[in-house]
Amino acid sequence: MSAVITIANLRKQYSYAKRGRGLFGGFSPQHVSIEAVDGVSFQVERGERVAVIGPNGAGKSTTLKMLSGILEPTSGEASVLGLTPWRDRKALAYRIGVVFGQRSQLWGELPARDSFNQLRHIYDQDKAVFEKRLGEMVKRFALAELLDQPVHRMSLGQRMRCEITASLLHGPGLLFLDEPTIGLDVTAKAAIRDFIRDHARDHGQTVLLTSHDTRDIELVCDRVIVVNAGRVVVDQPTDQLRRRFLGRKIVTLLFNGAQIVLDLPGVTRRASDAHAVVLDVDTRLVRVEQVITAALAHGGVEDITIEDPPMEEVIHDIYASAVTTQ
Amino acid sequence: MTSTHLPSRPNEASRAASALLSAFRLGAGQTLAGWPVLVGRCIFYVILLIVLSALWDKVVAERLPGTLAGELPAGGLALYIGVTEWITLALPAVHLKLEDDIRSGGLEPHLLRPKSYLAQTFSQSLGAAMVRLGALGVTALVLLAVSGREPPPWEAFAYIVPLGVLGVVVGILLYALAGLMAFWARRTLPFQLVIQKLMFLLGGLYAPVTLYPPLLEAVAKASPFAAHLYWPSIQAIVTSREGFLTGLAWQGFWIVVLSYACLSLWRAGLAKVLREGGV
Numbered sequence: 319m320s321a322v323i324t325i326a327n328l329r330k331q332y333s334y335a336k337r338g339r340g341l342f343g344g345f346s347p348q349h350v351s352i353e354a355v356d357g358v359s360f361q362v363e364r365g366e367r368v369a370v371i372g373p374n375g376a377g378k379s380t381t382l383k384m385l386s387g388i389l390e391p392t393s394g395e396a397s398v399l400g401l402t403p404w405r406d407r408k409a410l411a412y413r414i415g416v417v418f419g420q421r422s423q424l425w426g427e428l429p430a431r432d433s434f435n436q437l438r439h440i441y442d443q444d445k446a447v448f449e450k451r452l453g454e455m456v457k458r459f460a461l462a463e464l465l466d467q468p469v470h471r472m473s474l475g476q477r478m479r480c481e482i483t484a485s486l487l488h489g490p491g492l493l494f495l496d497e498p499t500i501g502l503d504v505t506a507k508a509a510i511r512d513f514i515r516d517h518a519r520d521h522g523q524t525v526l527l528t529s530h531d532t533r534d535i536e537l538v539c540d541r542v543i544v545v546n547a548g549r550v551v552v553d554q555p556t557d558q559l560r561r562r563f564l565g566r567k568i569v570t571l572l573f574n575g576a577q578i579v580l581d582l583p584g585v586t587r588r589a590s591d592a593h594a595v596v597l598d599v600d601t602r603l604v605r606v607e608q609v610i611t612a613a614l615a616h617g618g619v620e621d622i623t624i625e626d627p628p629m630e631e632v633i634h635d636i637y638a639s640a641v642t643t644q
Numbered sequence: 645m646t647s648t649h650l651p652s653r654p655n656e657a658s659r660a661a662s663a664l665l666s667a668f669r670l671g672a673g674q675t676l677a678g679w680p681v682l683v684g685r686c687i688f689y690v691i692l693l694i695v696l697s698a699l700w701d702k703v704v705a706e707r708l709p710g711t712l713a714g715e716l717p718a719g720g721l722a723l724y725i726g727v728t729e730w731i732t733l734a735l736p737a738v739h740l741k742l743e744d745d746i747r748s749g750g751l752e753p754h755l756l757r758p759k760s761y762l763a764q765t766f767s768q769s770l771g772a773a774m775v776r777l778g779a780l781g782v783t784a785l786v787l788l789a790v791s792g793r794e795p796p797p798w799e800a801f802a803y804i805v806p807l808g809v810l811g812v813v814v815g816i817l818l819y820a821l822a823g824l825m826a827f828w829a830r831r832t833l834p835f836q837l838v839i840q841k842l843m844f845l846l847g848g849l850y851a852p853v854t855l856y857p858p859l860l861e862a863v864a865k866a867s868p869f870a871a872h873l874y875w876p877s878i879q880a881i882v883t884s885r886e887g888f889l890t891g892l893a894w895q896g897f898w899i900v901v902l903s904y905a906c907l908s909l910w911r912a913g914l915a916k917v918l919r920e921g922g923v
Contacts, residue, residue: 332921380921388755389921404918411758423753425670427677432670439666440759442659468677 321397322492322524323362323385328394330355330380330548354380356548357394364491367518367525369539369556377548378528379496385526386416386494399492412441415485419497422477423484426470430461430480433469434487441488448487455483459513475506482513493518495527499534511537532626544636552636559636567606568625569597575618585609598627663759664767671736671771685776686783689733693787696729696850697722720881721851723796726784727877728849731808734776735815738769742823743832746913746923755917762910766816773812781805800883807876807888810895814872817902818843824906827913827923847873852881868898 332354335347355377362368370378383389385396387403387410396403401410417423424433438448456462459479469477478498485493495514499507515538518525527539535542535556542559544552552559571578572594584603588596599609606624613619675682700721742765745751754761788795796804822835829835843849847869853861864870875891917923 330921383752383921386756388752388918390918407755408758411756414756416753416756418753421750421753425674427674428670432673436666436670439659439663440757440764442655442663442758 320364321361322364322366323360323396323398323526325361325381325385325396326359326394328355328358328381328384328396329353329392330377330384330389331392353548355384355391355545358545358548358550360543360550360553362524362526364524365518365522366541367515367539368527368541368543369535370526370528370543370545371530371535372545376545378545381545382494382496382526382528386414387411412488413490414492414494415488415490416494417478417481417485417496417498419478419495419500422469422481424469424477424480427468429466430469430472430483431465433480434465434484437484437487443488447489451487451489452483455486458517459483459509473506475502475509478502478506478510479513482510486517490523492524492526495525495529497529498527499529499531507531507533514538546636565600565602566627567599567601568627569599569606569609569613570621570623570625571595571597571613571619572621573616573618574620578613578616578619580609580612580616582609582612660759660763664763667764667767668771668774671768671773672775673771674768675736675772675775682776682779685733686779689729689780689783690787692729693722693726693784696725697791697793700725720796722793723788723880724852724877725850726788727804727808727880728847728873730777730780730784731811731815731873731876732843732849733780734773734812735819736769736772736776737819738765738816739819739823739832739836741765741769742820743826746823746826746917747830749922751917755914762820762906766820766906769816769820770813773816774809777808777812796880797883800879803879803883803885803888804876807879807891807895810892810899811872811876814868814895814898814902815843817899817906818868818872820906821902821909824909824913827909827916830923842867843869843872846870848877849873852878854878866894868902871895871898 330353331351333349333351336350337343338346338348354375358377358381370381372378380389384391385398385403387398387407390404398410399413401413403410424430425436434452437443438445456465459482461479461483464472464476464480467476469480472480482498493514498514499510502510511534514525514527517523525538527534529535539556542552542554542556543550568588574593577590577592578595580597582604584600586598586600588598590596597609599606610622613622704721745754745761751761754764818839819836822832822839825835826832846853846864846867848864853864853870853874855861856864865874871891871894875887875894878887879891913923
């Protein structure tokens with residue numbers, strides 16, 4: 319395997335002017351610096367699917383921006399597909415695809431087909447090659463009905479399928495995905511994850527993904543890099559990480575009778591009030607199904623919610639673990 | 645599928661031109677897709693012309709010696725206003741698009757593409773403006789025929805059309821300058837208002853700048869605002885080959901200067917965004 323991305327001791331410091339106090343505070347601002355990325359180093363091999371995760375403000379989007387060439391680092395080095403991203407931004411653009419979950423790259427008033435066609439000209443694509451690629455995407459992503467529909471009339475899920483198609487039409491070898499499933503329903507998320515994983519596997523494409531959704535990480539990526547406070551705190555295969563940190567579920571029970579008390583191994587009470595109890599379930603010790611059965615047997619249950627632990631908690635666990643093992 | 649496609653240098657110019665042409669078509673397509681807005685714009689144009697031509701016809705009819713009205717050419721002012729409004733209403737709000745993209749971070753997806761965002765945006769705006777010029781032009785001709793007003797000589801149309809198109813180019817560049825200020829000021833409304841007022845004052849939006857005292861007239865005629873409005877519009881009342889060529893020269897000059905100014909602002913703003921990650 320050969321390295322597609324190599325970064326060494328990458329740093330990014332932002333500074334901004336903080337207004338002073340009082341009526342004339344604007345004339346004497348204080349300059350504040352923030353270390354958004356603080357000496358990050360890692361390598362990504364060709365064909366790897368890597369998730370970069372972390373809490374808000376951890377520095378993952380800043381890292382992604384530097385790797386795609388739209389942000390200059392304060393110091394450090396990076397090589398992406400043999401190019402220095404911030405010096406060779408336009409040359410790199412031909413070879414990478416980028417999807418921002420919260421930003422559209424399509425032209426809203428026009429049919430998706432027109433956006434795709436415009437991108438063909440922007441990326442200097444041969445018409446026959448472009449048509450072949452679009453045909454594959456249309457088939458794989460069931461886009462036939464959407465091609466002639468104005469983008470602003472599409473649902474978020476439909477739009478995201480078109481966004482991903484747009485990012486792949488020039489055949490990039492490396493795909494950056496920033497929160498690609500944000501705001502989507504369960505079905506749409508599943509379709510997007512399946513497509514990204516299968517497409518990357520079939521075409522030997524390298525993927526670098528950021529997400530707050532642990533399912534994106536589990537189902538798409540084979541390696542996870544966790545950043546916190548601008549530093550890499552964990553870098554390991556997804557399977558290992560799952561075993562270490564994702565073996566918990568949060569079960570919320572709403573009830574209308576007596577307080578529910580479950581005496582099961584691996585079940586701890588996180589919070590409770592007169593009509594609800596939130597349980598932390600260690601799935602290595604007890605199955606969620608057993609917890610639900612016990613709760614229903616207790617009687618008076620009105621509603622049940624099962625969730626993954628919040629990403630912040632997982633990150634906190636990972637970070638705490640990283641600190642204790644250092 | 646993951647083939648790398650880097651353009652070879654000899655083909656770069658033709659590929660860049662092809663992308664610009666495609667952006668032009670995209671802008672035209674967007675304007676046509678919003679045809680109800682285009683129709684509304686034409687209706688507004690008709691209302692403006694009816695009101696303003698009635699006003700100027702009344703002023704000119706008085707023709708009191710020694711007053712401003714005495715200096716005005718009889719009958720032609722309605723045609724003059726018809727051309728200034730034809731150009732003004734054809735301008736797309738390029739400053740708002742630039743401001744929105746720069747402030748919202750919408751610039752990022754564009755920076756990840758191999759073609760210049762500024763050139764693409766300009767070309768797209770020009771495509772939108774050309775569709776509007778066409779629709780408003782047809783409206784003007786129909787209104788002229790219905791009004792029974794004496795039309796300008798035929799050669800005037802041959803002069804007005806190219807000068808009008810270039811006037812729109814100057815207008816887009818002026819508004820682009822205002823929009824690019826979003827890199828530093830975030831809000832571009834003050835810059836837009838200044839440009840609008842100068843178009844009114846120095847561009848001769850409602851009356852030719854020949855009405856000004858000689859010094860002010862000379863300053864106005866040499867300004868980019870006159871290149872935007874006055875030089876195309878004056879052909880409707882004083883049709884001349886000399887006037888056409890003079891207007892063309894001023895427009896060429898200002899297109900070069902304003903393009904350079906836009907490019908300089910863009911480069912400085914882009915450097916700021918790449919360094920600071922936003923505005």
